[in-house]
Amino acid sequence: MKYMARYLIFIPVILLLGCSRSSSCFLCESSNLKIEKIGEHIYKHVSFINYKGNSVGCNGVFSIFGENTVILDSPTDDLATLELLDYIEVNFHPNRIVAISNHFHVDCTRCFKAMLDRGIVIYTYAESIKLMENQALAANLLLIDHHFDMQFNNGEGLVHNRYFGPACTRVNIASYILSDSI
Helix, strand or coil: CCCCCHHEEEEEEEHCCCCCCCCCHHEECCCEEEEEEECCCCEEEEEEEECCCCEEEEEEEEEEEEEEEECCCCCCCCHHHHHHHHHHHHHHHHCCCEEEEECCCCHHHHCHHHHCCCCCCEEEEEHHHCCCHHHHHHCCCCCECEEEHHHHCCCCCEEECCCCCCCCCCCCCEEEEECCCC
């Protein structure tokens, strides 16, 4: 509860991540993936999913802390995921990449196999496992309980993960990156 006040700013950030901007602010832009810097250590990745005949952008973020990278939510398809991983490896040369899935929808979980094939450790909320489309991958995931914190680069990066109750889905967790207040 001592961090609750910091999580209150999480809601406006969700709205910020969903806004559209001109393409000039993207560091990387292809038909599959867009990357934009939104904080000192944080980058937004946008990939696309076809929903009822329309291309819909789905947002996630990744944070760079020294030689460590944490990806929050996977892109929507394997090609976008591989582009994201290649971008991270070429531009930041991480020794360690971990991923956290904040809910079970395909815009967060569809590309787990592509990530696991590249040696990325994936964490997800235990309740999300039961609802995932691809149950075969569940054995390869590390489970997050209601409260899970990750520390990177000797404390420079601290990611708080909490389950406050239903949000985007009934088993959605919220992630808060302390160093950037996002």
